[in-house]
Amino acid sequence: METAKNPSIEEKSTTQRRIIKDRHEVGEILAGLIENARREIVIFAPQLDGALFNTSRFARALASFVARHRHNLARIVVEDAEQSIRDNDRLVLLFRRLSDFIHMHQVSDEHIGIREMFVVVDHRSYLYQEDTSKHECISHLNDAHQAAMLARRFNELWDRSEPIQSLRSAGL
Template identity: 25%
Template structure:
């Protein structure tokens, strides 16, 4: 028996936070995050830290890929994300998008092949939660791969050159 796709419109705020947490908690193999700079979505909260940490502890094979327009917020204001990167450097990759992709402005998070939260614009909190939606997730995964292929590695677990 397969689960039927479930779509929920989100107005932002607490609904968006809960939906992102729900998608992270559904992940069994990989998470892909495309965002402007992780300033929205409370990625530095203790709860989000624990969810991501628990996901990465599920299996050494689990992966977290993050694509950002701007990485400054992450490196300056998200110490918990940096701790995760240091603890799970084998499992986390953070890339900065290419200048050609600067016009892509609809953040999303994908869990495996089935679940996602897709915001309509990074300046707008409205979003769509998709659960058990393989076709919708596949479209977002393909977009993520296209953007990833032109991006560059950005934030690392260690500081080189000291």
């Protein structure tokens, strides 16, 4: 009798955890996370790297996400608001057009100097970079525990952050 070895749930979930060292692959995984988001996206980054966040794929995925359901929400907290606006024109256009669904804030003074970057999707998937000066990231598609910890951390940053006024388009 032949017995096929089926991987356990634990083995399956650990195989979804990836360490990524290639910047292009980080961008692909980031866009893939956003494409698969169902309800909520939270992003913290000291700076929004245009090579990752200002791509047409990322912008299309974010626009599609907010268009899918009226309760979908994307929130972003950055340290360097000027750089984020200057280097991410696709995102700035989305923020201005879809300001009810995409919000961007600047961290409070007490959180300046954090060197990590993370993206959490639906409290289950995440991309985490411990130090933005290094290219190594960790990605996991189904780790609710770690995703919830990062989302909780994001909410602490969000609660003390300020909206970026220069994103508001002047209208008549």
